[in-house]
Amino acid sequence: MASHISPLFGTHCFFLTNLSYRNQTETPSLASHHLLIIVVVIFIFSVFIFSVFILIFV
Numbered sequence: 001m002a003s004h005i006s007p008l009f010g011t012h013c014f015f016l017t018n019l020s021y022r023n024q025t026e027t028p029s030l031a032s033h034h035l036l037i038i039v040v041v042i043f044i045f046s047v048f049i050f051s052v053f054i055l056i057f058v
Helices: 002-025 028-057
Strands: none
Touching: none
């Protein structure tokens, strides 16, 4: 189970650092707004994937 979660977590960290680095050129409010939306979308997507894994394995 952990082998499925850790690659997802690493990918999310990579995307977040990449987005925060890319958004430094924009205005701070716009960058934080985009980052907040991305974090929420990734969180919902993670919960969806996690529930699918539980349905498959249980």
